[in-house]
Amino acid sequence: MTATQPSVLYPKFYRDFSCIGPECEHDCCQNWRITIDRKTYKAYKKSKDPVLKEITEKQMGRPRNQTDNDYRRIVLKEDGSCPLQNQDGTCYIHCNHGPKMLSRTCQTYPRSITRLVDRMEPSLTLSCPEAARKILLDPSAMMFDTGDALPANLPFTAVGAVPKQFDIIRQTAFQSVLGEKDSLDERLFNLGVFFNLIASRQQNDQDLSLVCQEFSKMQQSGQLRQVWQQLTPGVKGQAWVLKKLVTENSFYRTNKVMREYHKSFVEKLKQDFGTDTEIDIPALLTERQPHLQSLIDDCGHGLVNLMLHWLYSSDICRRTSDDLLHGYAEFVLKYMIIRFYLLMLADTDDHKALLIGVIHSIARSADHNNTYLKSLREKVADMGWGSHSQIMSLLKPVNAG
């Protein structure tokens, strides 16, 4: 008797992706943590190749919290590139020893696969610019179909227990951000209302499919729109996040693409609004909103796909209670960072290139650093902006209807 194969849910963007190698504008062999798993490290240690042997001995550091997957980390060169990268941008190991000798991280990136009991869900990370193009620029990127088994050698993360009614919760979360008449900010607000309902009813052990129905009725009847219209914008909280972006360099220090965006972002802010005192958020929004709106008219579906991709690829819809609301708050903060950069930089002819550049490089800094968004959320809370309703008020622009 053979074990039943899990079904595979394929998002369109996953099928469409292939690495563009030397053509890549921000390849994955630089500016971040490259981990080597234990098995690969042992194979490198035994290698008779003197180049590989030397790099293994001298340029692979031991992480503080070592695991089988994160067994060694490549010590990058001064310019932030991997010592195993050839001058033409190709990989020394791939060229001389074949793809099977690559570490787990290098073999898999930018793919990630989650196994949920009887279903596999493959995805791609937004930190790869080519993956970001496939995910964000194609309006049908987040369409799904089921298909053939994945290659057997691809590692996956198995989720032991999936919460009751996970599928309907995620489906309703998708619907909450798909309201075509709603602005992008409002869609994310709607999602916040939905997650708040789920988190509070989970505690009372209620039937969550009824909560999903209740939420859908609120959305269809226009009740949510009224709550959004009555919401007071969190102007002080927005100003605090913006100030933080201007003054903290941890976000872009090791990210060369982000560094360039940040430079223009600060220059434009200084030139038009001054950064020495509190930034005048209402003036900033009024002046820059037309540029942002023009980008949204061009490729705003990319920001909807950003939300859908997060709902699909992360564990957010499997979380419960405070953990769910914290995950939502961290996504709102990341969305705000993206929105501020786009707001300041959208006076360009190539909106699509800006969208991909900003989102993939912010993903590289935020998603591959386990603590950045968590620590930002905690700091926002210390400033008195930590409750769920305050987090949602950060989404409301002062001039929104």
Ligand code: SF4
């Ligand atoms: S970042 Fe993506 S497209 Fe670029 S080299 Fe890496 S996998 Fe390929």
